[in-house]
Amino acid sequence: MATDVHRPVTTRRNAPAVRVEGLTRSFDGRAVIDDLRLDVRQGEFVALLGRSGCGKSTLLRILAGLDRDIEGTVLVPRRKAVAFQSPRLMPWKKVWRNVLLGLPGKPGRPVADQALEEVGLGHRADAWPKTLSGGEAQRASLARALVREPDLLLLDEPFGALDALTRIKAQRLVGELWQRRGCAVLLVTHDVEEAVLLADRVLVMDDGVIAHEQHIDLDRPRDITDPRFAELRAGLLERLGVDTAAEAA
Ligand SMILES: Nc1ncnc2c1ncn2[C@@H]1O[C@H](COP(=O)(O)OP(=O)(O)OP(=O)(O)O)[C@@H](O)[C@H]1O
Numbered sequence: 001m002a003t004d005v006h007r008p009v010t011t012r013r014n015a016p017a018v019r020v021e022g023l024t025r026s027f028d029g030r031a032v033i034d035d036l037r038l039d040v041r042q043g044e045f046v047a048l049l050g051r052s053g054c055g056k057s058t059l060l061r062i063l064a065g066l067d068r069d070i071e072g073t074v075l076v077p078r079r080k081a082v083a084f085q086s087p088r089l090m091p092w093k094k095v096w097r098n099v100l101l102g103l104p105g106k107p108g109r110p111v112a113d114q115a116l117e118e119v120g121l122g123h124r125a126d127a128w129p130k131t132l133s134g135g136e137a138q139r140a141s142l143a144r145a146l147v148r149e150p151d152l153l154l155l156d157e158p159f160g161a162l163d164a165l166t167r168i169k170a171q172r173l174v175g176e177l178w179q180r181r182g183c184a185v186l187l188v189t190h191d192v193e194e195a196v197l198l199a200d201r202v203l204v205m206d207d208g209v210i211a212h213e214q215h216i217d218l219d220r221p222r223d224i225t226d227p228r229f230a231e232l233r234a235g236l237l238e239r240l241g242v243d244t245a246a247e248a249a
């Protein structure tokens with residue numbers, strides 16, 4: 001039987017999770033995002049780096065549907081969820097109620113409990129947010145994102161405020177959740193090592209566009225002592241304008 005290898009494949013299954021074309025966002029006449037193009041595959045883990053103020057959070061807010069004052073094309077999955085650097089929990093609602101906040105329909109408590117279990121916080125479901133540690137609050141915020149069963153998970157520096165050990169645990173958790181859920185992830189971070197550790201592809205944003213992309217073709221789980229890891233990390237730091245020789249000194 002003849003097989004037509006050139007048959008165009010345009011089913012929804014392999015449509016990209018994110019397609020952005022000609023995206024421009026200006027504040028007071030200044031284009032922070034300027035004719036930006038970005039594709040993210042279904043199930044792909046993408047990390048986004050860039051100097052402070054270059055427009056990473058602006059881009060994430062647009063993808064989350066929180067900012068629609070834009071020019072250009074932005075296609076994202078209907079089911080998406082976002083978690084920010086500060087967990088943004090409502091102090092007057094217990095943790096499990098926070099997890100269900102804003103969810104359509106009237107989901108029961110078991111939905112919240114299951115998501116909290118998944119992030120290792122089942123035992124704190126009845127706690128008040130102010131009694132959570134920083135790492136626990138961040139996990140509650142992740143649970144709140146997970147109950148939305150997102151096809152696209154948007155994370156804006158979710159580990160930025162955590163201490164080193166908690167941060168490593170949270171990174172591991174996000175890696176596991178991503179592998180289990182199979183959703184696409186866009187992670188904004190300032191931590192190059194975190195980007196290389198987790199992502200399939202690392203993007204560097206500059207001058208309102210994606211100025212550089214680096215595929216990370218290292219096996220998982222990744223070993224930060226692997227010389228190729230160090231090479232990728234150094235290459236990205238250079239792109240970001242960090243002098244790695246001075247850093248090592
Ligand atoms: N609502 C707003 N009104 C005016 N200017 C804004 C607004 N939101 C963002 N900006 C400006 O757009 C630029 C990009 O901001 P953005 O928050 O996207 O940066 P970022 O890359 O996320 O920075 P950081 O790494 O510090 O979080 C900044 O100069 C910021 O001041």
Ligand SMILES: [Mg+2]
Nearest residue numbers: 056057058156
């Ligand atoms: Mg930001």
